[in-house]
Amino acid sequence: MTSATTTPADRADDERRPGGARPDTGEPSPARRDPYDRDVLPAPPGASRALLRELVGPHKVRAWCAAIMLLVQQAAVQAGPLIVAYAIDRAVPALRAHDRGPLIVTAVGYIGCALLGGWLQRTFIRSSAIVSQDVLLELRGRIFRQAQALGLDFHERYTSGRIIARATSDVEAIRELLTEGLQELLNVGLSVLYIAGVLIWLDWRLGLFSLATAVPLVFSVRRFRRRSKRVYTRRSAAMASVIVRFSETLGGIRPVQAFRRERANDEAFARLNSAHRAANGDAIVEMGRFTVSSWLIANTSVALVVLWGAYRVAAGSLELGVLAAFVLYLRRLYAPIDPLGMFLNSWQSAAASLEKIAGLLAQSPSVPEPAEPRALPERASGRPGRAVVFEGVRFAYRTGGEVLPRFDLAVPAGQTVAVVGATGAGKSTLAKLLARFYDPTSGRVTLDGVDLRELAVPELRRGVVMVTQEAFLFSGTVAENIALGDPDATPEQIEAAAKAIGAHDFIAGLPEGYDTDVRKRGGRISAGQRQLVAFARALLADPAVLILDEATSSLDVPGERAVQRAMHTVLRGRTAVVIAHRLSTVEIADRVLVMADGRVVEDGPPSELTRADGEFAGLHRAWRDSLV
Missing domain, CATH: 1.20.1560.10 (ABC transporter type 1, transmembrane domain)
Structure with missing residues (x-):
């Protein structure tokens, strides 16, 4: 599900290039030139001498x-x-x-x-x-x-x-x-x-x-x-x-x-x-x-x-x-x-x-550790998810206009929310704010009532995990890549996570099984297999909130079906935000948000939105026609 035109929001969100680079030359656009476009980053006077003294x-x-x-x-x-x-x-x-x-x-x-x-x-x-x-x-x-x-x-x-x-x-x-x-x-x-x-x-x-x-x-x-x-x-x-x-x-x-x-x-x-x-x-x-x-x-x-x-x-x-x-x-x-x-x-x-x-x-992290971090409340027994709330959130990239003019959203614990919309609507920005890759320009994002900015980064990363479209794998064995979700996991736990996702059979068929080196960026295995490994990693991490950013958009039909089966397993009972381009992914959601220009224009269960005469219904009809 893509848009035929490119808006300023497109460039500021899903299709942003590092440094505002021109696609033809890779050089920074004059309109977007900022300190990061220079080879020498700004530093306080005497910073180099102070660094030498420290060393x-x-x-x-x-x-x-x-x-x-x-x-x-x-x-x-x-x-x-x-x-x-x-x-x-x-x-x-x-x-x-x-x-x-x-x-x-x-x-x-x-x-x-x-x-x-x-x-x-x-x-x-x-x-x-x-x-x-x-x-x-x-x-x-x-x-x-x-x-x-x-x-x-x-x-x-x-x-x-x-x-x-x-x-x-x-x-x-x-x-x-x-x-x-x-x-x-x-x-x-x-x-x-x-x-x-x-x-x-x-x-x-x-x-x-x-x-x-x-x-x-x-x-x-x-x-x-x-x-x-x-x-x-x-x-x-x-x-x-x-x-x-x-x-x-x-x-x-x-x-x-x-x-x-x-x-x-x-x-x-x-x-x-x-x-x-x-x-x-x-x-x-x-x-x-x-x-x-x-x-x-x-x-x-x-x-x-x-x-x-x-x-x-x-x-x-x-x-x-x-x-x-x-x-x-x-x-x-x-x-x-x-x-x-x-x-x-x-x-x-x-x-x-x-x-x-x-x-x-001398550069300071844009998402710094809190001075006095707070702890998340204990999760209730049998309730693996946590409630997510966006309260009056506004956000703008430094090199572009405002992407989220004002955004309010409440996701109950354990609910799976699918987010759809044209390219540049703000879907990926929503995911990045929830994962705290960015902080809101104003407003706050909370997890069980705790502002993400008040959480220690290690606790936040344990509680919120993102699986991206790329499903990046590091050079090393399949087992090592799955164990990124929990470095202390035993081989038995790693294998159990792979079985639960449905990845065990293809892993066992590799030349050295779980000890097979996937090589650079996981190039030794297919895109669908890389996604399954990424899901096994997420399942092993046992997060309270899982973000899936277009996790099936680059897969063929068999690969998509395998990944969707894995998604059912990994999402069970967790709070999930699923950024979707393919409407087949939406079918697993409890609730669908349709976004446009940084705002939610439709919100409801997928069955209700399909019957209504709205934007999602039109997208759904177009998707069904494409299957025919």
């Missing part, structure tokens, strides 16, 4: 120990040129006077510093790797938990490809910074401090001159950071767009091939891929500019220091060993230019990624 906080002791080890390691490494200066100015003259002691001290000191520096470097890398991997482990876990906690409205608007990008490419960018770039930054920072102090201690005039010549390098770094930040933010967004297009195309590979969308998808993907290539090219150009300008500054600085230092050596105001130490230290000071550029690349990429992850983690 590193539990590892402060190990991080400080690693920092101390690196401090000592740099002292050992930077002692090398000083030992060389001592050898030139003291040990060699002493050797000419037949005194080998200073030279032996020099050799032992140089070798000892090298060994100590290498051991400390190894220990630091191991310790920092443990910290970084723990941080990444926690970060991935937070992203995954947040993705599951956020409401249905978020996932319908913020594509799964972007969430995948947060957990993969963005976490990988942070990993590169923590495992490779951060050590380089600490090494560079400590070496600059050590070298600056030693140069001034060796000869304060030449030391200050050397540091003054490096000032232009500081401005070069600042300019590179400012320009590259924009480039890497754009590159990260381009990469996320590529992942989104890739995942959505593969997720919808059947309609892509059925409607010959390969060429159009190739063209769309080529545009996104070209944008990513352009962003990468801009990053390479910025890196090239920084490297060339930095080495020009470095070589000019070393040349000036050597010229003045040589003049002073010739004048006798500076020792040759000190000048040699200056040259060695300056080479060490400027040697990290290329690694520094790579680190700044990693830094900007990781900063952009951390900002996106912080934005995702």
Whole structure:
């Protein structure tokens, strides 16, 4: 039972696309653009820094120990040129006077510093790797938990490809910074401090001159950071767009091939891929500019220091060993230019990624847990259902108009209500409000008098279960998929639920029975068999309220009959709301609601509505004629 026209309510309800995407390009419609259409979600100021502190906080002791080890390691490494200066100015003259002691001290000191520096470097890398991997482990876990906690409205608007990008490419960018770039930054920072102090201690005039010549390098770094930040933010967004297009195309590979969308998808993907290539090219150009300008500054600085230092050596105001130490230290000071550029690349990429992850983690669930949850009253003996009441409910999606202008409905415990109507009438919205995938804009939905917003989410999910048209199955065995209804169920209970639904025979006929892997999305079994497994899962969950959202609309006649027999079993005594497109499904209902434009226009037993001269009677006659 479908409508030939599409109304605004259609787009806002049954046929809403995530993010208000255009069907031809997948890009968001300008009229519906909102924060979820952007790759970077809004977050409070300083959210990324706060997130970093939270992640590193539990590892402060190990991080400080690693920092101390690196401090000592740099002292050992930077002692090398000083030992060389001592050898030139003291040990060699002493050797000419037949005194080998200073030279032996020099050799032992140089070798000892090298060994100590290498051991400390190894220990630091191991310790920092443990910290970084723990941080990444926690970060991935937070992203995954947040993705599951956020409401249905978020996932319908913020594509799964972007969430995948947060957990993969963005976490990988942070990993590169923590495992490779951060050590380089600490090494560079400590070496600059050590070298600056030693140069001034060796000869304060030449030391200050050397540091003054490096000032232009500081401005070069600042300019590179400012320009590259924009480039890497754009590159990260381009990469996320590529992942989104890739995942959505593969997720919808059947309609892509059925409607010959390969060429159009190739063209769309080529545009996104070209944008990513352009962003990468801009990053390479910025890196090239920084490297060339930095080495020009470095070589000019070393040349000036050597010229003045040589003049002073010739004048006798500076020792040759000190000048040699200056040259060695300056080479060490400027040697990290290329690694520094790579680190700044990693830094900007990781900063952009951390900002996106912080934005995702800052989103609040649209259906939050109540501060003080209430418990449902005990169900009466022999009364598995609960009373459902919609009181003055209004609801509007953020990207569309009002779907339910005002809705009042009372469903007694144990009653089965079928809801019919044209596409976009508000049927699925009613089901989503009852399952608390959304909260009403105003009014309330109650279960035995308790507002759904006052129930703890675990108790609500035990009490209200939805079986959808898709009947989604996870990769794993048939038994594991049925046991989702009750993870503590025994194999005997699982088999009993399957028998009660009428699924046992086909399951027993599978290659490995209940241990047969259904594979991705249950692709190993038919649509009707997947629905039977979903009903067995619902029966095992033993909910008080069951919602069936077009559970037979995609089935053939034999499959529909098998599922309807299962529906009789699973609905017995429970409160049920059945969203129906096929009027054959309505026959099992105690009561029928006909909806139009978010309102109930007819309400009554199916037999009475069939005899009346109303909209349902017309739909019923059309359905009977189609069977003939």
